[in-house]
Amino acid sequence: MTALELEQVTVRFGSVVAVDALSLSAAEGQITALIGPNGAGKTTTFNACSGLLRPASGRVTLLGEDVSDLGPAARARKGLGRTFQRLELFDSMTVDENVGLGLESGLAGQSWLRCLTGNRKEAVRVAEAVEESLHTCDITDLAGRRAGELSTGQRRLVELARALAGGFPVLLLDEPSSGLDHEETTRFGQILRSVVTGGRSILLVEHDMDLVLSVCDYLHVLDFGVHVFEGTPAEVQASPVVRAAYLGEEVSESA
Amino acid sequence: MNSLLPFIVAGIAQGSVFGLAALGLVVTYKTSGIFNFGHGAVAAVGAYVFYDLRTIHHWPWPVAAAVCLLVLGPLLGVVQERLAAGLAPVRLAMKVVATVGVVLLVAGITSLHYGASSLDFPPFLPQDTVTLLGVRVSAAQLITLVLSVVVAGALFLLFRVTKVGVAMRGVVDDPTLMGLTGVSPVNVRRSAWIIGSTLAVASGILLAPLTGLDTIQLTLLVVQSFGAAAIGRFTSLPLTFAGGLLIGVGENLLVRFSGDITWLALAQPALPFVVLFVVLLLSKPAVIADAGRLRRAVAPSRTPLSPATRRSAMLAALVVAVVLPSLVGVRIQSFASGLVSATIFLSLGLLVWTSGQVSLCHAGFVAVGATTTGHLLGAGVPWVLAVLVAGLVVVPLGLVIAVPAMRLSGIYLALATLGFGVLLQYLFYNRPFMFGQLGQIAVPRPRASWLGIDPSSDTSFYYVTLVAFLLASGVVYGVLRLRLGRLLQALADSPLALATHGAPVNRIRLLVYGVSAFLAGAAGGLSGALSGTASSAAYSYFSSLTLLAVLALYGTKVGVVPALAAGVALSVVPSYLTSIRGEWFTIVFGASAIVAALVSDRSLSLRLSVGARQRLADRRTSSPTRARLVQP
Numbered sequence: 001m002t003a004l005e006l007e008q009v010t011v012r013f014g015s016v017v018a019v020d021a022l023s024l025s026a027a028e029g030q031i032t033a034l035i036g037p038n039g040a041g042k043t044t045t046f047n048a049c050s051g052l053l054r055p056a057s058g059r060v061t062l063l064g065e066d067v068s069d070l071g072p073a074a075r076a077r078k079g080l081g082r083t084f085q086r087l088e089l090f091d092s093m094t095v096d097e098n099v100g101l102g103l104e105s106g107l108a109g110q111s112w113l114r115c116l117t118g119n120r121k122e123a124v125r126v127a128e129a130v131e132e133s134l135h136t137c138d139i140t141d142l143a144g145r146r147a148g149e150l151s152t153g154q155r156r157l158v159e160l161a162r163a164l165a166g167g168f169p170v171l172l173l174d175e176p177s178s179g180l181d182h183e184e185t186t187r188f189g190q191i192l193r194s195v196v197t198g199g200r201s202i203l204l205v206e207h208d209m210d211l212v213l214s215v216c217d218y219l220h221v222l223d224f225g226v227h228v229f230e231g232t233p234a235e236v237q238a239s240p241v242v243r244a245a246y247l248g249e250e251v252s253e254s255a
Numbered sequence: 256m257n258s259l260l261p262f263i264v265a266g267i268a269q270g271s272v273f274g275l276a277a278l279g280l281v282v283t284y285k286t287s288g289i290f291n292f293g294h295g296a297v298a299a300v301g302a303y304v305f306y307d308l309r310t311i312h313h314w315p316w317p318v319a320a321a322v323c324l325l326v327l328g329p330l331l332g333v334v335q336e337r338l339a340a341g342l343a344p345v346r347l348a349m350k351v352v353a354t355v356g357v358v359l360l361v362a363g364i365t366s367l368h369y370g371a372s373s374l375d376f377p378p379f380l381p382q383d384t385v386t387l388l389g390v391r392v393s394a395a396q397l398i399t400l401v402l403s404v405v406v407a408g409a410l411f412l413l414f415r416v417t418k419v420g421v422a423m424r425g426v427v428d429d430p431t432l433m434g435l436t437g438v439s440p441v442n443v444r445r446s447a448w449i450i451g452s453t454l455a456v457a458s459g460i461l462l463a464p465l466t467g468l469d470t471i472q473l474t475l476l477v478v479q480s481f482g483a484a485a486i487g488r489f490t491s492l493p494l495t496f497a498g499g500l501l502i503g504v505g506e507n508l509l510v511r512f513s514g515d516i517t518w519l520a521l522a523q524p525a526l527p528f529v530v531l532f533v534v535l536l537l538s539k540p541a542v543i544a545d546a547g548r549l550r551r552a553v554a555p556s557r558t559p560l561s562p563a564t565r566r567s568a569m570l571a572a573l574v575v576a577v578v579l580p581s582l583v584g585v586r587i588q589s590f591a592s593g594l595v596s597a598t599i600f601l602s603l604g605l606l607v608w609t610s611g612q613v614s615l616c617h618a619g620f621v622a623v624g625a626t627t628t629g630h631l632l633g634a635g636v637p638w639v640l641a642v643l644v645a646g647l648v649v650v651p652l653g654l655v656i657a658v659p660a661m662r663l664s665g666i667y668l669a670l671a672t673l674g675f676g677v678l679l680q681y682l683f684y685n686r687p688f689m690f691g692q693l694g695q696i697a698v699p700r701p702r703a704s705w706l707g708i709d710p711s712s713d714t715s716f717y718y719v720t721l722v723a724f725l726l727a728s729g730v731v732y733g734v735l736r737l738r739l740g741r742l743l744q745a746l747a748d749s750p751l752a753l754a755t756h757g758a759p760v761n762r763i764r765l766l767v768y769g770v771s772a773f774l775a776g777a778a779g780g781l782s783g784a785l786s787g788t789a790s791s792a793a794y795s796y797f798s799s800l801t802l803l804a805v806l807a808l809y810g811t812k813v814g815v816v817p818a819l820a821a822g823v824a825l826s827v828v829p830s831y832l833t834s835i836r837g838e839w840f841t842i843v844f845g846a847s848a849i850v851a852a853l854v855s856d857r858s859l860s861l862r863l864s865v866g867a868r869q870r871l872a873d874r875r876t877s878s879p880t881r882a883r884l885v886q887p
Contacts, residue, residue, distance in 0.1 A: 050755055076757035088752035090745040101745050106757030108742055115762050117737040166756050 009058030081168030091148030270503020293357030301456030328453030359845025482527025528674025597822030624779020649776030698783030
């Protein structure tokens, strides 16, 4: 079974077609990357996956279930978690509160009562999830710090830990390494590998090609909202199509 | 049909003025992001200045009108543009607070200077009638209509032809275009505010002959433009103008059909809000309302007091509260009133500061609580039970307006609640199930004779209010310590993250709304029992505006101390300063609300630096790595 599948998804902003009849899938237990130049439609695709945008047409299937008509919270409760390119942390709260809310948000979605308060069993579950995800991301020492006062690198890890605590089998990570230095990025890659080894699936949007080529199992390449290539890291590196998409970009940049 | 025509004609003339006002509202809202609840107050200023020049100083009316439209309107526009610029970075609730402050400020000043009662505003346009197509039309109506259509037409032309106009239209369609049009955003905004303000002044002058000169009435009348703007979905200018016409005609037809059905006639001022509700219900919901709002700045630290200090401070405060009756003597009644107000502020603060939802109908909730308590007590229900049930009755009532509004952005809730407050006041306050024809209902104090206390004394009722306030504080702190409290805090920081992790954002908002409505309703029972009689005049929709303004004076935290401070400011201080006219308090509340809004969220620089750091970091990592994709 595929973790996440898009079929013929089209997203329009007014008359601009941001994503054009895109079909792609992310296999279970793997890290799949979505790459492409700026403006290729990667984040738009993510937003369509998580329900923040309603595509003009097309279907989104999560773990074999059609979730096209569900809102973001319902999709999360079906098992889809995500992070944001522009960090979305609860800045006024501590790191452990942030991470705990990763799980509590979903618990609150169960009923009116669960939205008001949790029971003892849930409190234990939340505490365990917090401890485990902080450990996985190696930020246990930050637990009592306020999220708003941390560095970007630390904040990226807190956001990942929060998504992990949510227990989502499928994770969308939007440029998780932006703002990280080389060392932090390497460590981040190791954490991602350990996450999929634990049985989860990751769909990743990433600019850092070192990271993408070293941790991903499979890649999809987007250009101007169109799916132009897919394959293993080695195939992508060798592809003239991908080369063209990126070289064009590079020429304009050096000009 | 022929009998309807005069009403339709009058409606079109009146509606064209609503349309003008609404155009001004939409243009300023879209270019600055500030929904101006003070739009009607600006109209009132225009009408008063016109009145002053023409009736008091005997200027010819065309000169007075020219001064108002060419000098006053633009001047007020420039002032408002500065205010709007200062409000740009603050949270939505504070934007509403500031524009509500403008309403209070204007209402206070005009009432102080010209008296509280409505002034006669003689018509200045010729009143001769002509017969057109078998309908008698007054020249004033004709001139008004022609003038409005010409101005609206000129405005459309301006938007088509001039550079600033085209930029403005682009920004009205899509505010994110601001700054991309090649015209300075400051110029676009300033022009928009000048246009908006001048249109408000014009509509004030044109409407005053119909209503008499009275700030509250004028504020309410230009509020009709909210409905018109809603028809235009706060975006389309032609539809907005058409919406104004529609509301004008609708209201005049209501007058025609009301005949002996009094409530239909009363429904007239409520019509625009009925329209607003319908628009809300028909609107496609946002996936996540207000996902893109500015995040709350990180407060530098939590309470600086140690738990021990806090405990002793609380104990000391409690002792003072208990012995207070022997300290202040007969004034204890105003302290009881202060505690009831503080309870209302707890309820309002919980809603506004924790969930970012603004209620402009809290006085309406309190009124329903008071009258329900009165009716239940009249039916022999025990006192405490009556107050609690009154609180419960308000909850579904509150949810009826909150549910449709909540699906859209926060400003719609503020609008819907304002509309609801007005609707409640005009349609239901004088009906038998509320205050009744006389506008008064008995709400006796509890008979606590079994405690051995004089049941009727002010002192014993003061203790009742003290206990009620403590209980309400307990409810608020309790809610904030539960999971709901954490979810609320998270909601203020990032609704987006909360929703994408599976939290039911609207359910969270509804829960806190329900708790707030309950507390307001229960406080209503207490407020009615303060003097033994609840009268409708004490719960006007204008009081809701005052409540919000005073709430904002004591920071953006919900808690016992700010609630008490606000209660004292509203109910205790005025009772000690009886020589000062009430208008001064309205003026001070309004002015300080504007200041409080402007200086709020001071730690903004911190937030910007975090964002800027991240953007810089993004830029650093994103470009060079792309070149490395195709490695040799």
